[in-house]
Every structure is written in structure tokens, then in C-alpha cells.
Amino acid sequence: LATAIRTDYHGQQFRSKLEAKWAMVLDELQVVWEYEPEARYTQHGGYLPDFYLPRMKGGLWLEIKPYDAFEKGEDPRWPEFAMQRDQPLVVAYGLSDPYQLPDAYGEQPGVCIKCFPDGAIDQGYLLTCCLVCGSVGFEFEGRGARACSNRLSCYGRPDADRGHNPDDGRIIKALVAARAAFCGQIPGSTVRTLPDVVVERLAEALAAETAMGASASKWLDSQHLSGGDREAVVAAWGRLID
């Protein structure tokens, strides 16, 4: 696992950059959140979920895991917490790539599992929102109608169930902002100014630095690389070290 880097955002210190990015996504989508508000004892030890979303359908808990934690399987404390609290707990593995959104059945960043208060666990949940009112939720296959707080008003029937919408413009915008945040980039800036030959030279220098154990992001910061230039150097570096 990559080392978690404590990250400040909105006056809060998060345990990892990924958690701070999720807080930013929630803010962009106007979802009210609390960070680590409640720990509980379970049969499998103490457990402190990352977020509580008090206004999401009567309250929902959110655990953030790096994508590569997926293969470690489910933590028995998750369903027990959901049962104790009588509220669902969603576990999000990584964050969706806004340019290549996951499908609910794939093992890709952004695919979530949901633990229900009755102890059941289900897979294939995606961040989504109502096509009409924009109510946000973590719903099976990204069904936006299920996230809606007033289906009769938005879909003309109270039992509307589909409206797959994980690629809503509002979701994409939030993901793009979070993707660019906390890594020395200016959000929304993807302008590339450096020619290929310079990008290659920088990538070789970065490979030499990281081979000695230096932090890639610190080195990129020291070179004042941002936006599209930074992305190009990282991509060229990735090809070098593969």
C-alpha cells in the first residue's frame, strides 16, 4: 500500500489525500459531511468510520479505502457497525476517474460496496445523483432515481427505480476538481507548454530521483510543474519505470 499523506482541507486534517479528495467531492456536490464523528466497539475491535453524511437518506456512513485494498476483502467491523447504528455504511475503494467512469460490475476505482443494517453486504454501488433534483447518493449501478428524495416530483411516480446517472455533469465536475486537488495542480488547468524533448528529460530526472527514494510529488513541486506539463511528465515517467 502507498503511504498515506496527512492532508489539510477546510480546516480539517485528513489521514490521507484520498480522504481529502472525497471531502472535496462531497463539498462540490453540496453533500453535508462530518469527519470521524463516532467510534464504536465491535466484536472485531474498535472501529471509526471516516465520514458521516447526516442528510443522505436518514444518515449514511462512508469508509474510504485505497483502490488496492479491494483485494483484502471485507472488514467484519463494517457490517457490524451498520447493524449497531441501524444505518447503511458504504465503502468506497479509490475515486472514480472522471474521464473513464467505472461500470458497477468492474473492479475499478470508484466502485463501492454497501453494508446494510440487516447485515447484508452488496457490491456494485456508484456515486450518482437524481437526474432532475440532483440529490446525491451511493446507489446500485449508479441509479439516480434511487438517490432522489422526491421521486414523485422528479419522475412522476414514487417507485421510479432506474435513471442510471453516475456520469451526470455535476458528478464529473466534482471528480475533475478533486482529481486536480492536493497534488500541486491548479484545478481545471490542463494546459501543456513543454515540448516532448523537455518532458522526456524531466521524466528521466524524475526517474533518477525516485530511484534514490525521493518523493515524486515533492520533486515535481520543486520543478514548479503543474497542470498539463505535470501530467505529461508523470505519464512519461510512468512509461520509463514500467
Ligand SMILES: [Zn+2]
Ligand atoms: Zn429528484
